Amino acid sequence: MHLFSGYNSPYLFAISLVIFIGLLEIISLIFGSLLSGALDAHISDSDFLTTGNTGQVLHYLNIGRIPSLIVLCLLAGYFGLLGILLQHGWVTLWQTPLSNLLLAPVCLIIAGVAVHYTGRAIAPWLPTDETSAITENDFIGKMAIVTGHSASAGRPCEGKFTDEFGQTHYLLLEPEDGKAFNKGDKVLIICQISPSRYLAELNPWPNHL
Structure with a gap:
């Protein structure tokens, strides 16, 4: 399997997104801001994103418990790694790639579950910008x-x-x-x-x- 084959494009893009977000966060810190803090503020201010089915999905992904950019990086990272590994296994066994129309949704669902449990595990260890010390x-x-x-x-x-x-x-x-x-x-x-x-x-x- 060649890592940069066309069938790995969605997963390589996801991993590239993780790297891009990391660079943006570093740049925002240099200019005295915090990209994740701003994004979390906008999410909490949006009724559409905090209520209904969308709100339940974000809650499942631990948005609000851990910074939203960390959630996005975990989701993209798991999705990318799962896709590449599963394609590698499929090509090794069958000498042909699996259709991403089938594989990508499966990877996304598994990544979402992984983010749920990973977020719950790391939340107590992450520094947060907000504290219960004041309301x-x-x-x-x-x-x-x-x-x-x-x-x-x-x-x-x-x-x-x-x-x-x-x-x-x-x-x-x-x-x-x-x-x-x-x-x-x-x-x-x-x-x-x-x-x-x-x-x-x-x-x-x-x-x-």
Whole structure:
């Protein structure tokens, strides 16, 4: 079996996706942001992704228990490795590749089950950005830093703050009507709009904080 044969394309693409996500996360860290934190914030803010059948699937895959990008990397990694190994075994036995129309769905289902149990196993060992030390209501009154490019009313961007326990929290921030935030602005969180979306105002005490 040749690793780069055409029948391995879907699985090589999945493994390449894992590498690409890792590079994106490194780049986002260099620029002072966290891609996984932003993605988790958007998922938790979406009713479509957190309710119904979609919400059940994401819950099964441990979205919310571990960072969503780790879930995606595990899913793509398992899918890619399973596909390559099963194709290798099939070609070894029968000297012809198995149709990916049959193999790919099987690999995806097995990968999903593997992600479910792997996520449950590694969740206690992963550092998280959020902590039970404070609740979301305690975010109000905190001073945060805008890490996204810009924000205006109805168009939030990512922000973060570090609580008194040293835990970093990522959330979506937006200003009041007629105002705007830019990257690097210090803002005061004044109320909660949705589970991960907050209304804020520019630092009212710039000479002190």
